[in-house]
Amino acid sequence: MTRLNVEKKMKLKELQDWYEEYDKKFPKWYQKRRLLARKIYEEYERKGLPVGNYGMDFDLTEFNPYIAPPHKPLRKYQDLDNTGKERVQTVGQRPDEEERIGSHLQHDTSQTYLGFTELAKQSLFMKHPEGLVITNMDDAICKYSWLEKFVNRIVPINLDKYTAWNSAYSIGGVFVRVKKGVVVDWPIQACFYLEKVKLG
Secondary structure (H helix, E strand, O other), rough: OOOOOOOHHHHHHEEEEHHHHHHHHHOHHEEEEEEEHHHHHHHHHOOOOOOOOOOOOHHHHHHEOOOOOOOOOOOHHOOOOOHHHHHHHHOOOOOOOOOOOEEEEOOOOOEEEEEEEEHHHOOOOOOOOOOOEEEEHHHHHOOHHHHHOOOOOOOOOOOOOHHHHHHHOOOEOOOEEOOOOOOOOOOEEEEEOOOOOOOO
């Protein structure tokens, strides 16, 4: 018995059409993986499979991964407005970046801040100019072909419908790479700041 009603099928078609264009920038291996994840998700929905071992089930098609308007990039992390500062501090972020090597901030689906601190420049990059990489995950997938061996390796796309959905429809994220032999003595902070209602 199918659980994909007409409305849900229309929502999934709308998503697929949008992502078909969005995914063109990615290498072929990643495009194929995202298409596979979409098929797995639809199959789980069609069969009415349970969410998995944790949490309760809910309809992911009620949420939309691409509805957030673009947010203006920040010149520095301290340029967050007061509400933003309060919110990121509740999850352990330091907008002043004291005792931090660098920061990544994603506001809805926009990367609004990515930068290294003076501490990084003085303590890390003097010894290892390219020892630490922090970038947007989408950009990293386009740049580093060797990521094919690592993306979805720890959490497989077919674990449950949520991992399939995330693999199929994600935007952005943070990529952090510390090169072999490099020790980073101070924290890197990354925050996903969700504001848009019904954003998936």
